[in-house]
Amino acid sequence: MELIEKLEILGAAAKFDASCSSSGSSRKGAAGGIGSAYRAGICHSWAADGRCISLLKVLFTNYCINDCAYCINRRSNDVKRATFTVDELVSLTMNFYKRNYIEGLFLSSGIIKNADFTMEKLIAVAKKLRDEESFNGYIHLKVIPGASDILIKEAGLYADRVSVNIELPSEKSLKLLTEKSKESIIKPMGDICGDIVENREERRKTKKLPLFAPAGQTTQLIVGATPETDRKIVKLTEAFYKKFSMKRVYYSAFVPVNSDKRLPVVSLPPLDREHRLYQADWLMRFYGFQADEIVTDENPFLSDDIDPKAVWAMRNMHLFPLEINTAAFEMILRVPGIGRQSAVRIVSARRNGSLDFDDLKRIGVVLKRARYFITCKGKMMPETVITEKNVFEAMKTTSTKAGAPDHTIEQLSLF
Amino acid sequence: MIFLYDGTFEGFLSAVFDAFSAKDEVEIEKKEGWQPQLFADPVEVETVQEKAERVVNKLLSICGRRGFSAMIQIFLSEEENAETYTFYLIKSVIKYGSKAFSRFQDEKITRAMEFRKRVSKECDKILGILRFTELANGVFYAPFEPDHNILPLITGHFYERLSGCRWMIHDLRRGIAVCHSDGKMENVEFADEMTSHLNMADLLGKSENEEDFAKMWRGYFKIIAIETRTNPKLQRQFMPKRYWKYMTEKKNG
Ligand code: SF4
DSSP: OOHHHHHHHHHHTTTTOOOOOOOSOOBOOOTTSBOOBOTTOOOOEEOTTSOEEOEEEEESBOOOSOOOTTOTTOTTSOOOOOBOOHHHHHHHHHHHHHTTSOSEEEEEOOOOSSHHHHHHHHHHHHHHHHHTTOBOSEEEEEOOTTOOHHHHHHHHHHOSEEEOOOBSSSHHHHHHHOSOOHHHHHHHHHHHHHHHHHHHHHHHHOTTSOOSSTTOEEEEEEESSSOOOHHHHHHHHHHHHHHHOOSEEEEEEOOOOSOOTTSOOOSSOOHHHHHHHHHHHHHHHHSOOOHHHHSOSSSOSOOSSBOHHHHHHHHTGGGOOEETTTSOHHHHTTSTTOOHHHHHHHHHHGGGSOOOHHHHHHHTOOHHHHTTTEEBTTBOOTTOOOOHHHHHHHHBOOOSOTTOOOOSOOOOOOO | OEEEEOSSHHHHHHHHHHHTTOSSOOEEEESTTOOOOTTOOOEEOOOOHHHHHHHHHHHHHHHHHHHHHHHHHHHHTOOTTHHHHHHHHHHHHHHHGGGGGGOTTSHHHHHHHHHHHHHHHHHHHHHHHOOOEEBTTSOEEEEEOOSSOOHHHHHHHHHHHTTTSOEEEEETTTTEEEEEETTEEEEOOOSSTTGGGSOHHHHHOBOTTHHHHHHHHHHHHHHTSOGGGOOHHHHHHHSOGGGGGGOTTTSOO
16 A cells, blocks of 8 residues: 555544644754754644644554444444554654654554554654654654553653543443443553653652653543533543643544444534633633633533633623722633733733723723723723623624634743 | 934844934834935934944843844834834833833834734744755755745744754745754855745755655645534634745645
C-alpha cells in the first residue's frame, strides 16, 4: 500500500478525537536539532469543518480487537485497514514538521494483539523521533487502556502529553457501549497523575532528571451518545481538573458512524451542546466558576439560548450592579460582556483614573450586554432599563463559533 | 511639526530624539513618499546611531524589553501614522512610566495598542501558517506577504525551531528576506529590486521529494475534516483567504 493511502486511512480513522492542542510545553530547540515547543500552542491550519489542525493526528493502526459501539474502527466494521511502520511515521512527522505543516505528532491506535503490544509500538515511534532524529517538537501519545504501568511511565518520558480517553460520562454507559472497564481507564489516569507529581518533586532536587509529560495529561468524552445530563458532564470535568490535575477535558459531539441499536438515532452531531459545554469548561478554567454554579440539580442542562455565564448572572441579579471603578477583579470577570482581557485592562486602567462608559467601550467591553450589570462612577449607562425581557433579549447570542474548541491557551497580555 | 526620517528604525529613533522637546504636535513620517503640503515646513532628520541608542536605553530602563518590543510592534505595523502613534506612546511612557500602556482613557494610546494587537495577532497566525518548500538546493524556503512588516518578529522562532536546516523566509510584498545556515541568520542581499520580489521556488526549482510530501499533506488536510461538521465560514474566519496563496493545502494545484 502506498504511504499516502495509509495516511488517508489512518488520518480519517483518528479524526473523531477532538483534542489537537499543542500547548503547555515549552522547550527550546537544540542547536542543530529540529523542533521546539511553544508554550501557548500553535494552530497550523483549519480544516473544512473549522477545527484547528495542530498536530499530525493519526492512528498507528486501525485494526482493533475490540468492538466499541460508537467507533468506526471496531472489529465488526467492514472498513479498509492499514498499519504504519515506525519508519514511515517518523519520516512523515519529520518532513511535515520541517515544512511547518504541524507542531508535532499525536499518535493513538486501535488495539492489535493486546494493550502492551500496541503501547510498545507507539513508544517506539516517539523514541526514534527523540533519540535518532533529535526531534524536539510536540508529541502526544494516547495511553491504550490496559497497558502496564511501566510502559505508561516510559511513554511519559518521550511524550509532552499523554492522555487516556474516558470516552463516556458514566460507568453504565461504558459497560453498555464498550469493552473497556472504568477501572482500566481511571487507573492509568491516577498513575499518570502520580507519576507527574513525583517527577516534579524529584526534579526539584535533581534538575537533570528528564521531564515526565511536561504538558500533563488530558482526556476526552463523547457527548450525546448516552443519556447523561450536562450537570453530570460538568461535574465530571471538574473532578478531572481537581483530582487528576488534568490540563484539558475535551468534548466530542457524537457523530453516528455505525448503525447500532444501542446508539441513539441522530442526524447531526449535537454541536450546540458541545459548544455550551466548552463554554462551561472555560468558565471553570479561566473565570473561577464552580461546577455547581453553572449547572444545578433543578436545571441540569445548559441553556440553548443563552451562554452559561449570562445564565449565572441572570440567576444572581442581587449581586449586581457592580461599580466598575471599585469592584474586585473576580467579580468583574463574571459580568456578561466582559471577557478576561477586558477585565485585566479595566483593573490596570482604573489605576490611571476612573473609568466611564466610553473608556469601557475602548477597552473592548460589549456594553450591549454589560450595561445591565455595571455602574461607572455610581451611574448606570444612560437609557438602561432593567426588565426581564430587556436583559433576556440582550443575553441571547448568535454565535458563529459553535463547536470550535479553542486550541491555544488564552493569551493574556499585561497591556 | 513634521519630522521626516529615512524609513529605518534607527532613523525613526533619531527623529524621536530630535522631536522630543518640540512644543507643538509632532508628526513623524517617511521621507520617501511624503507629499509636500502648503504651509508645512518639515524637518529632515539625520540618522544618528548614538541618538538612536540613547532613546533605546532610556526606554529599556523605563519599561523593559517587553514594553520596548510593544513599541517596535507598533512601529512595524505600517498602519496609517504608525510612527506618530509610536512617538506619542513613547512620550507617554517617559511621562507616566509603564502605566502609560494601560491608559485606555486616552484615545491615541488605545489606538496604538490596537495596532500592536493586530501585529501580534498576525505574528501568531503566521507562525502557524507559514509554509516551507524544499528547494532543489536543499534550502527550505517560505514565501509570504504579511499585512504588517513582521519578518523581523518571526525569524527568532524559526531560528530556534529549525536550527538543523538551511532556510529562507521571504516577504515578497516588501522584497526582504532572512536566511539561515549553520546557526547564522542574515538579511538577504538581492541583486536588484525586481529579484527581491521573485518567488525563489519558481526560480530555483523544488527538491525531488517535495511534491510527494505536499501531496500527502493535501490528502491529510482533506480527510481530517468531519463531513457532518462542514463549516467553511468558520474556516475562513480563522484562516483568512488572503493568506491562502502560499499555503500548500489551500493554493491551487
Ligand atoms: S478500543 Fe478504541 S479503536 Fe478499538 S473499537 Fe474501541 S474505541 Fe475503537
